[in-house]
Amino acid sequence: MFTMSVDAGVPPVLGRVTITDVARAAGVSVATVSKVVNARYGVAPSTVEKVMAVVNELGYETSLIASSLRRSRTNVIGVLVTEFEPYSAELLKGIGAAAHGTGYELLAHSGWVDQAPPIGWERRSLSRLAGTLIDGAILVTPTAVTADTPIPVVAIDPHTGRGGPSTVDADNVGGARAAVEHLISLGHRRIAHLRGRVDLESSYRREEGYRRCLEKAGIPFDPSLVLDGDYRREVGRTSAIDLLDRTERPTAIFAANDLSALGALDAARELGIDVPRELSIVGFDDIPESTATAPRLTTIAQPLRQMGATALRMLVEQLNGQESGTRHEHLRSELVIRESTAPPPAA
Amino acid sequence: MFTMSVDAGVPPVLGRVTITDVARAAGVSVATVSKVVNARYGVAPSTVEKVMAVVNELGYETSLIASSLRRSRTNVIGVLVTEFEPYSAELLKGIGAAAHGTGYELLAHSGWVDQAPPIGWERRSLSRLAGTLIDGAILVTPTAVTADTPIPVVAIDPHTGRGGPSTVDADNVGGARAAVEHLISLGHRRIAHLRGRVDLESSYRREEGYRRCLEKAGIPFDPSLVLDGDYRREVGRTSAIDLLDRTERPTAIFAANDLSALGALDAARELGIDVPRELSIVGFDDIPESTATAPRLTTIAQPLRQMGATALRMLVEQLNGQESGTRHEHLRSELVIRESTAPPPAA
DNA sequence: CTGTTAGCGCCTTCAT
């Protein structure tokens, strides 16, 4: 505990310092301490001084939990994620940067560290934190948000864009089409797809973009070329191995996100398949990790930091009552050509 | 609020659903609901069923805050950071990965979004969350931790390694020496240094490594070549501009972390100075962003994910009472040569 | 098996 050397004859306190400890040490009531700490009127200057001295000596800080249980506002915004992976980490950076000057602290919560998050996980998380600890929340890739949340909410890349809370996402269909168009323009015809998380809208949109683009180019859709990537590296790797072990393997893979694309890259390396000479790979997201590989990943860049920042600003507007209706912010995504794509082998 | 269509004649509830709402709707006492929800013994099966039905209908979840105020344990580990930037984001990824299977949820807290964190910021954050919300904490780059914290704590890259809580860090002196040796071996003699945050031990160690290495190579130490980088991109940029505007500018810069190295890269680009032909830059950390630049950054890699994972494991051991004494884990850092370093211009 | 009671730490009337 933070019991430092106590000069003024105040006895040290065991455990966490509470308002009661301060009150006892200062010889006043807890109510008075509360008033002093929260700068309320009606306390004699001499009392204020006395109490503050004890507060400093004991290193007292009001418990966020206790006060939030009592108060209505906490000035804390919650960021609810299933996991801290590169995607949510990027959003967090953007959210954090945008939080400067708003007066809100940030609390990022990751439940479900043990189990896979069930559909609707965000409801549980929200229920556990809302109403008391946090004033509003940013939901990262929620699966089943409804409109009637207990506190203001903004969802990033949610399952369903309409009818629910305000949302932020990037152009998924357009991005996917740009990715596949790029591959087609290089000459690829056998293009596989590593699908995203089935509980997310973005997965469907990206697959839709993939199919539409094939269709437009007159390439027949082959369902056997679409496997699960689940937005995860290991799943992407496994599916890619399946794909690449076939006698007539695809010459290109469009992965629904960078993580699964990195998994595909892992697979190619393991199988001794050269990227991009023998296999082209395109990802989606543009997480920083996508430049750390050799070859560097060609991908569809989503403005993740900006998406996070936008979500935070929208939420703060709601919290400050400046904005009432729900908004749906769509940001642009764009093709970033790096080193993982090339024309297919001459074969 | 999560009031869904209520079938069993339970009236909808306004605001967050509390245990009282459930009790009232189910026609039992709050104590009984609590027992049911927490799977305690001594409740009739029929009652359990009845209560659970209402719980599901109303979408009730126990408030983390209220229960943590009452209980001693919460099974939540706090990660206290000043800011969500690339460094702490990497740690968070490692911490999150290591949390799988431990039974602990994660709560990452960033206070100080408005103000610069004062020395000892971690004490306030800890006081606000400890004792109730979180069972233990990982402190990221704390500035003045003492040994007597109210809850078990592990510090990552703290101000002082000894006498305080358990710590995790990487080899700072060795890393810095490797960086500067690399530059010297390339032929550099005028090597500048962008110093880190003055409130952190790691800054001193890296500067120490820099000076020792110069000394060993017989290069006189020039204090005018050491400027503040503050571990931040913008500060690194400003200082680098100062350095590069001089008539006799350095041929190489060793930045105390990648962020300030990226700032130096920004500065060079603005001034039209070619990296690495006219200026070499070495960073420290190996955040994913260090590969996203052109040229890619040569840097000292700290195993950030692993550091986070180690910290989590150490903390869990403390929480489970398997480990009592404080430990200091030192991980290795290593030079990663990429594209931002080359021999100095022939001049 | 169920309900009543007390209290976690804090803030807010409302008396004094």
Added chain:
DNA sequence: ATGAAGGCGCTAACAG
């Protein structure tokens, strides 16, 4: 100007 009392939502001990 100060303090006593009630209550936020919940759980643990005890009573019935």
